[in-house]
Amino acid sequence: MKILRVARREYLEHVKTKAFLLGIVLLPVILVSSIFVQRLLERNSGGNPVVVVDGAGLGESIDAFYSSENFELRVQAPSSGNPAEDVEQLSEQILADEIDGFLIMDADVIDGAPVSWYSDNIAREEPRESVLEAVTQAVRKVRFERTGIEPEVVQAVYAPVQARDFGVGEDAEATEVDSDTREAKGFIPMIFVYLMFIGIMGQAQTMLTSTVEEKSNRVMEVLLSSLSPFQLMSGKMIGLGMVSFTLFAVWAAGGAFMIVRNGWEHMVDVATLGYFLIYFVPGFLLYSSVMAALGSLCNELKEAQNMMTPVMIILMVPLMTMFWVGQNPDHTIARVLSFIPTFTPFLMINRLASAQPPGMVEVLLSVLVLLVAIVITVWLAARVFRVGVLLYGKPPTFREVLRWMREA
Incomplete structure (x- = not known):
């Protein structure tokens, strides 16, 4: 009964805040906005003109x-028989922001x-690739x-050979997949991993800071x-878990509504x-118990931030491998990593959202x-929490914490 009272206090203390209400709305808005912003940027990614100095007389074909x-x-x-003059003139136009780049092409x-491409941003693929492709086709x-x-x-x-994509299910039945679905299966697993990371670490960090603050304030x-x-x-x-559960239940309900409404069930x-909630x-x-134990060892938030470093290093593994796992969900390495408890929530939702779920x-x-x-x-975190929560002064060493686990 006392546990439920504490859970209720923690839950109400957080869901009544403006930050929680903002979080319900803000993340979906950011995700949706990022898609539209990306498309808008792609449509408006153009710049100044590009110039081809055609020494081979292929102008019409290049345009086509x-x-x-x-x-x-x-x-x-070419303005003269000396290509260096064209390079100098056009380079000045680049610096004056009149053109984005230029290509010098001789008759041979x-x-x-080879042709020569000049630009003040050599790392930029466009318009270089489009110009080279047109010149290649003309030649x-x-x-x-x-x-x-x-x-x-x-x-x-x-x-080019036209291809139709078919997904083969566990029942050996082949279903045709359109290009949008195939592309969606590539990035949707990463979205689920990010959501899992935000949800777990967001509230787990709240557990850490809340424990430290309550301890430092006596x-x-x-x-x-x-x-x-x-x-x-x-x-x-339990209280903080219900906060996150509420947050993601709202997101899941909204997501399911959008999926059904727009006919995205095939994607x-x-x-x-x-599975995400499971x-x-x-x-x-798992992570909140670790954070509670770490928070009980600290007297200040600065100490808690240092304690967070090992946890964040562990979490880098599922984040760094999320694209590869999403593309290779049935690989032995992906399977093995999925059974390491600290990685399990992230890698399993990654694999389940992929085109080849386990x-x-x-x-x-x-x-x-x-x-x-x-x-x-x-069980181990409770032993550390029981001793650490009443300990003030210098944080204990790792050896002392191990002793508490054995003796408490």
Whole structure:
């Protein structure tokens, strides 16, 4: 009963804040806005014109093959027999922000001589790639004409092979997948990993700072006069867990509504939202118990931030591997990492949201491993919390903490 009272206090203390209400609305708005902003930037990523100094007389063909809509193409003949003069003049135009870049092409380009690209931003792919592609197509056309091959034949030879994509399920049934779905299966797993990271670490850090603040303000001593350290820690974990659960339940309901309303079921399996909550709850319990133990060892937030470093290093693994795991969910390495409890919530939701989700046996085993890890972690964290929460002064050493785990 006391645990539930602490949990209720923690829950109401956080859900009534403006930050919580803002969080419900803000993250979905940021995610949706980022998609539209990205598309807007792509549409408006153009710049100044680009110039091709055509020493081979391929201007018409280059214009015909040039496909970029973001950069205007200007083809001009060499101003003199000295290419250095064109380079100097056009370089000045780059510095004056009149053009984005220019390409120098001599007559012997047909015979394999290289062209020269000049820009003040050599790392930028566009418009360089579009210009080079147009020049390549124009040169290729001339080479084929010299051999007597008609352009129509060339187009037929180089016509790309059209592909239809089919996903094969566990029942060996093949279902055709459109290009949008195929692309979505590439980035949706990463979105779920980020959401899991934000949810778990957001509230776990709240557990850390809350514990440190209550300890430094001597509130802990008052609370511990009427309940045990384990009851206090458990109540705080349950309360903050319900805060996150509420947050993600609202997001999941909104996400499911949008998926069904827009007919995106073929892109995002609604069941993945359920799996998200299944892994989120134990993931939060695992990390929040660790944070509660770490917070009990600290007297100031500065000390707590130092304690956070090892935890953040551990969390870098699922973040650094999330793209690879999403593309290779059935790889042995991905499977093995999924059964390491600190990685399980992140990697399993990554794999479940991918185009090749794991079977139910792996899901059940991973949940079982996570639950066992939670029992052990909470048990050890409670021992540390019981001693550390009433300890003031210099933080204990790692050896002392191990001794508390053995003796408490």
